[in-house]
Amino acid sequence: MNDPVDILLVEDNPSDAELTMHVLERHNLAERVYVVHDGAEALDFVFGTGDYAGRDAANFPKMMLLDLKLPKIDGLEVLRRVKAEPRTRSIPVVVFSSSWEDRDLKAAQDLGADKYVVKPVDFAQFAEAVRAVLASGQGVR
Amino acid sequence: MSTDLGYLAAIVDCSDDAIIGTRLDGIIEIWNPGAQRLYGYTAAEAVGRHVALLESAEHRGEIANILARVAQGEVIRHYRTWRQRKDGSPVDVSVTVSPIRDTRRRVVGASAIARDMGPQATLENALRLSEERYRSLALASTQIVWTKDERGDAIGDWPAWRTFTGQTQAEIAGAGWRDAVHPGDRENISRVWAHAVENGTVYETEYRVRRNDGEYRQMAVRGVPVFDLAGQIREWVGSCLDITERKRVEEEARRSQRELELKTRFATIFLTLSEHEIFAAVLDAILQHMESEQGIFGYVDEQGALVFPIWTWSDCPVPGETVRLPRTQWNGLWGCALVEKRPVCTAGPRRSIVTPILFQNDVIGLFVIAGRTIDYTEQDKQTLERLGRDLAPVLKARLQRDNEERGRQRAEAEVRTINAELEKRVEERTAQLQAANQELEAFAYSVSHDLRAPLRAIHGFSRILLEEHAPQLCSTAQHYLEVVRANALQMGELIDDLLTFSRLSRKPLQKQTIAASDLVAQALAELRPETPARAELVIGELPACRGDQTLLKQVFVNLLSNAIKYSSKRATPRIEVGCLPRADGSPTYYVRDNGVGFDMRYVHKLFGVFQRLHRAEEYQGTGIGLATVQRIVHRHGGRVWGESELDHGATFYFTLEADP
Numbered sequence: 001m002n003d004p005v006d007i008l009l010v011e012d013n014p015s016d017a018e019l020t021m022h023v024l025e026r027h028n029l030a031e032r033v034y035v036v037h038d039g040a041e042a043l044d045f046v047f048g049t050g051d052y053a054g055r056d057a058a059n060f061p062k063m064m065l066l067d068l069k070l071p072k073i074d075g076l077e078v079l080r081r082v083k084a085e086p087r088t089r090s091i092p093v094v095v096f097s098s099s100w101e102d103r104d105l106k107a108a109q110d111l112g113a114d115k116y117v118v119k120p121v122d123f124a125q126f127a128e129a130v131r132a133v134l135a136s137g138q139g140v141r
Numbered sequence: 142m143s144t145d146l147g148y149l150a151a152i153v154d155c156s157d158d159a160i161i162g163t164r165l166d167g168i169i170e171i172w173n174p175g176a177q178r179l180y181g182y183t184a185a186e187a188v189g190r191h192v193a194l195l196e197s198a199e200h201r202g203e204i205a206n207i208l209a210r211v212a213q214g215e216v217i218r219h220y221r222t223w224r225q226r227k228d229g230s231p232v233d234v235s236v237t238v239s240p241i242r243d244t245r246r247r248v249v250g251a252s253a254i255a256r257d258m259g260p261q262a263t264l265e266n267a268l269r270l271s272e273e274r275y276r277s278l279a280l281a282s283t284q285i286v287w288t289k290d291e292r293g294d295a296i297g298d299w300p301a302w303r304t305f306t307g308q309t310q311a312e313i314a315g316a317g318w319r320d321a322v323h324p325g326d327r328e329n330i331s332r333v334w335a336h337a338v339e340n341g342t343v344y345e346t347e348y349r350v351r352r353n354d355g356e357y358r359q360m361a362v363r364g365v366p367v368f369d370l371a372g373q374i375r376e377w378v379g380s381c382l383d384i385t386e387r388k389r390v391e392e393e394a395r396r397s398q399r400e401l402e403l404k405t406r407f408a409t410i411f412l413t414l415s416e417h418e419i420f421a422a423v424l425d426a427i428l429q430h431m432e433s434e435q436g437i438f439g440y441v442d443e444q445g446a447l448v449f450p451i452w453t454w455s456d457c458p459v460p461g462e463t464v465r466l467p468r469t470q471w472n473g474l475w476g477c478a479l480v481e482k483r484p485v486c487t488a489g490p491r492r493s494i495v496t497p498i499l500f501q502n503d504v505i506g507l508f509v510i511a512g513r514t515i516d517y518t519e520q521d522k523q524t525l526e527r528l529g530r531d532l533a534p535v536l537k538a539r540l541q542r543d544n545e546e547r548g549r550q551r552a553e554a555e556v557r558t559i560n561a562e563l564e565k566r567v568e569e570r571t572a573q574l575q576a577a578n579q580e581l582e583a584f585a586y587s588v589s590h591d592l593r594a595p596l597r598a599i600h601g602f603s604r605i606l607l608e609e610h611a612p613q614l615c616s617t618a619q620h621y622l623e624v625v626r627a628n629a630l631q632m633g634e635l636i637d638d639l640l641t642f643s644r645l646s647r648k649p650l651q652k653q654t655i656a657a658s659d660l661v662a663q664a665l666a667e668l669r670p671e672t673p674a675r676a677e678l679v680i681g682e683l684p685a686c687r688g689d690q691t692l693l694k695q696v697f698v699n700l701l702s703n704a705i706k707y708s709s710k711r712a713t714p715r716i717e718v719g720c721l722p723r724a725d726g727s728p729t730y731y732v733r734d735n736g737v738g739f740d741m742r743y744v745h746k747l748f749g750v751f752q753r754l755h756r757a758e759e760y761q762g763t764g765i766g767l768a769t770v771q772r773i774v775h776r777h778g779g780r781v782w783g784e785s786e787l788d789h790g791a792t793f794y795f796t797l798e799a800d801p
Contacts, residue, residue, distance in 0.1 A: 015598035022605060069590045098593045102644075119597055123604075 006032035006134065008061040010042040010078065011096070012070050016119065020065065020096075027127035029134075034061070039073030042066070043081060046088055060091055063133050066113075068097040068104055076107050083112040092133050158401075159234075159255040160408060162241065165212050165248065167191045167204065179234070179257050181227030192253075197225035211240045211251040216409075219402075221258070233258040237405050239413045252412045254405050285381040287318075289364070291374050293334050302381070307353030323349035323357050341366055341374060350381065358385045400524070403430050404531055411535050416543060420450045427508060427528060431521065434512030439464075440498075440540055441505050447471065447479070479504050484526055488516045496525040500537040578647060585643045592636055600629040638765040646772050650689045657683035657730060660690070661718050664697035672705050673714055681719030684728045686797050692773045693797075699766040700732040700793050707791065708736030721794070727779075733792040738785035747783055770795070 007029070011017040017035055024030040036042045044050035046060065064082070068075035075095065082088045092114040097104060108116050115129065159179040162171025169192050172184040180187075180195055187194070193204050200222060207217055217238040223231050234255045241250040285301040294315045302313060306321040319327055326348035337344035344364040349357040364379025403426055410422045424438040439449035447466040471479050478485040478495040482504060486494045493511035497504050510525070603626040611619060661680060665672070672678075686693070701716065708714035714735065721729040739747070748771040767783075770793075774781040777797045785791035 013594050013598075015601070016594065019598065019601040019605075022601075098590050098597070119593070 006062045007034070007065060007130070008042065008045060008063070009033055009035045009065045010037075010039070010070065010075070011035065011065070011067045012037050013067070016067070023123045023127055024130070026123070027131070029127065029130055038071040039075060039078045041072075042070075042078050043073065046082060046091075047085075060088060063092045063094065063130070065094050065096050065130070068095060068108070076104075076111060079108065079111045079113055092136070094130070094133060158405060158408065159253075159257070160412075161187075161192065161253045161255070162250060162412075163192050163208070163253070164250045165208065167193060167208055169194075170250065171252075176255070179226075179232065179255060180224065186227075195224045197223055197231055199223070207236075207238055208251055211238050212248055214240055214248060216240070224255070237409065239409050241413060252409070254408055256401060256405070285360075287364075287379055287381065289377045289379070291338055291376070293331075293338075293377075296376055305352060305383075306350060321351050323351070325349075337364070337366075338374070344377065344379065347384070358383045359388050360384065396524075399430065400527065403427075403528065407532060407535065411539060416539075419539065423532070424508065427525075428510060430528075431510050431517075431525070432513055433510040436508060436510040436512075438508040439466075439506060440536065441507075442540075443544055447475075447507060475507060475509065479507060484522045484529075486517050486522055492516050494522060494525055496522075496529050498529045498533050498536060500533040505533065505540065506536055581643065582647060585640055585647075588636065589640050593633060596629050596633050596636075600626055600633070603629070635765075642765050642769050642772065645692060645695065645769055646776070648689075648692070650692070650776060652687050652689060654685055654687050655690055655693060656685050657693075657720070657728075660694045660697050661701075663694055664701050667698055668702055668705060671702070673709055675712075676705065676708070676714040676716060679715070679717040679719075681717070683718070683720050683730065686728055686730075688777050688797050689773075692776070696770050696773050696795065697732070699770050703766055703793075704732050704734035704736065704791075706736075707738070708734040710737070711735055727796050729794055729796050731792050731794045733790065735790040738787050738789050738791045739783070740787050741785060744783060744785075748781070767793075 007024070009017065009020060011020065017037075021030055021033065021035070024033055034045070036045055041051070042064070044052045045055065046064075048055045066075050066078060070078070075097075079093055079095065082091060082093060089112075093112070094115040094117055095108045095113040096117050096119060097108075098119045105116055115133065117126065117129065159176035160171065160173045161169060161176050163169050169187050169190055172182070172187040176187065177183055182194070192208075196202075196204055203222065207220070210217060217236070220236045220238070222234060222236065224234050226232050235258055236253055236255045238251055238253045240248040241252050243249045285299070285305055287299050287302060288296040290296055295313045295318050298310055299313055299318070302308065302318065302321075303310065308318065308321055311317075312320065319330070322330065330346060330348055333346045334344060336342075344362070346362050348360060348362065350360050352358050360381045361384045362379060362381050364377045366374040367376050367378055369375040406426045407423060410419055410426070414422055420438050420440075424436050427438070428434070428436045437449050439447050442448050442465075445468045447468075449464040449466075466475075470476075474485050474487065474493070474495050478497050482497055482499055482502070484494055484496040486492075491511070492513065493509055494517045495507065495509045498506035498508070508525075508529070603622045606614070607619060607622050607626070614622070658680065661683065665678065697718075701718070704716045705714070708716060716735075717731075717733040719731055719733070721731065748767045771781050774795045774797070779796040781793065781795040783791060783793045
């Protein structure tokens with residue numbers, strides 16, 4: 001649980017999670033991916049609270065892949081809290097949504113999302129985008 | 142001022158006086174027949190000219206001065222001056238000038254009521270003549286001459302007195318003549334006589350003498366002492382003159398004068414006061430004229446009920462300000478006056494006169510006066526009848542105007558009620574539509590997220606199977622997986638198109654003026670990847686239009702996309718964009734191709750959602766492009782239609798709301 005995590009995947013749909021993991025695996029990016037299944041769990045993971053109380057809260061993921069439509073706490077609220085907290089503000093967040101709705105796109109941008117990707121995506125392109133964000137060094141060390 | 146012209150006309154036409162209405166700058170707007178009689182100009186000659194027209198040379202500037210005072214709200218009463226007639230002759234007038242105010246009480250003009258002093262002068266002349274006659278008669282033989290001793294007893298024969306009174310000489314003798322004098326005047330005679338005797342001065346008085354027909358006549362009496370040689374009064378000689386006629390003329394002149402003043406006051410009241418003030422002011426004027434304390438003045442309304450807008454009957458308090466008496470309650474004195482259409486008078490402590498106001502033999506109002514210290518006379522009744530006749534046409538005009546005003550207000554109130562109902566219905570409908578819209582939006586949002594998730598799984602896993610597990614699959618299985626994947630993709634497109642269509646319908650229109658040629662250029666740039674290089678594009682002159690930029694671009698994209706698609710199999714695809722000559726000011730744009738066209742028998746299906754006239758294998762598409770075009774054009778208030786012949790190309794036309 002205290003292993004360093006590069007990518008936090010927040011996804012409630014098991015099929016989507018599996019497909020995403022598959023793509024990341026194929027491109028050798030899956031080793032340090034951690035999957036959580038709702039917004040509350042994602043926040044607990046990031047801030048070391050709840051079930052993740054023992055986790056080293058200083059050890060932030062290098063990036064988040066965030067679905068918008070999530071149980072308990074929705075993706076936009078997770079994004080807002082992560083970007084509102086000075087410690088976590090610099091974690092790059094890729095919003096990974098099934099919606100082309102203007103209002104979702106705009107809300108995500110306003111809240112400081114670093115990238116907005118609509119599912120489904122071209123597997124290779126998606127992997128490349130993730131690699132680029134990781135490589136950009138924006139992540140918290 | 143002109144809004145009240147009809148009403149004013151009724152007031153001014155029926156007046157004997159000259160009534161002139163002017164604007165504050167002195168331009169004449171109202172000129173009644175009385176003014177024509179007095180000054181000689183017809184209304185056609187006077188209206189529109191400056192009122193200084195009437196000034197004579199020696200009174201130059203006087204009218205401007207009066208108008209300036211009236212503009213300040215002042216009323217100039219009974220101003221005696223000379224004016225000049227059309228024929229140049231001078232005329233002696235008494236003028237009352239009042240401000241005319243609009244509904245906000247601002248002075249907007251002046252009303253001048255001018256009375257010809259000519260008839261007045263005639264009365265004055267009559268008085269003068271009478272006096273002259275009196276003086277000359279004193280010297281004439283018809284003079285009643287008398288002689289009395291110092292005690293006042295008759296001396297000798299009084300033939301003229303005998304003739305006048307019918308008394309015999311014996312009856313006159315001594316103090317007998319006093320029997321012909323009115324008993325009420327005898328005491329006064331004794332007093333005046335004693336005074337004259339004591340001082341030896343002229344004896345002068347007036348008393349009533351019973352004429353031979355029994356009627357008491359008013360006499361002016363004058364006597365002088367005749368002295369003897371010793372300086373003692375020997376006897377008195379004197380004369381009596383019947384001045385009854387002179388008194389009557391005097392009284393008539395006074396009455397006439399007062400009634401003229403009252404008529405002027407009525408005209409001023411109706412010309413210058415507002416509806417609420419009129420009844421009180423008229424009643425006030427009548428009560429003052431009749432020296433009475435109490436009165437009421439009412440009118441008969443449209444329903445035939447007698448209405449009293451004000452009530453000053455002190456010993457009969459009533460609730461509210463206005464009293465209504467339906468025709469069924471017309472009884473007693475008032476009922477008698479109203480039904481019999483004549484004044485009714487009662488005497489005694491509760492004395493009163495009830496006078497109906499008649500217009501063309503219809504009862505239109507009533508006034509009652511009461512509370513005078515002495516009984517009302519036949520003459521008072523006649524006076525009130527005259528006042529009623531004077532008031533009738535003016536009151537009638539006023540009531541008619543007020544009725545029309547009430548009718549207008551009722552109509553306005555009805556319109557307001559209807560409007561309010563309409564607004565309420567529109568509000569309800571709008572609320573319903575908003576609710577429906579919100580539901581639709583929530584539905585679309587849900588569709589866009591949830592419907593696509595399973596599709597992604599179908600598409601993603603079939604792709605993984607095909608890419609990574611192909612060796613384990615036979616070619617038939619691979620083909621089936623390919624079909625599954627293609628269908629998942631197709632369904633994704635359908636969902637996307639449906640969402641776009643729904644979004645376009647819900648998005649609020651942001652209208653602006655747009656260069657249509659720019660929209661076409663943008664649309665063609667977007668469609669570049671699917672446009673064959675050999676295609677011939679003809680862009681005609683496109684006038685600007687008003688509409689939502691994003692939505693109208695979508696219209697051109699969809700129409701051009703269709704044109705490119707359905708002409709793509711031609712050797713030389715030809716696509717033309719243009720605009721028909723503007724017949725009614727609204728541009729009709731069109732997009733034409735030389736493609737496969739469509740069968741006009743199915744033209745009604747063109748614009749339906751998911752309607753396709755070609756098989757999917759032949760031409761790709763979800764069948765939502767034209768439905769979207771129609772939705773956008775309709776939202777702009779325009780019309781879209783298509784024309785084609787199978788295999789000979791198609792043309793799609795659309796219009797937008799014309800510029801306002």
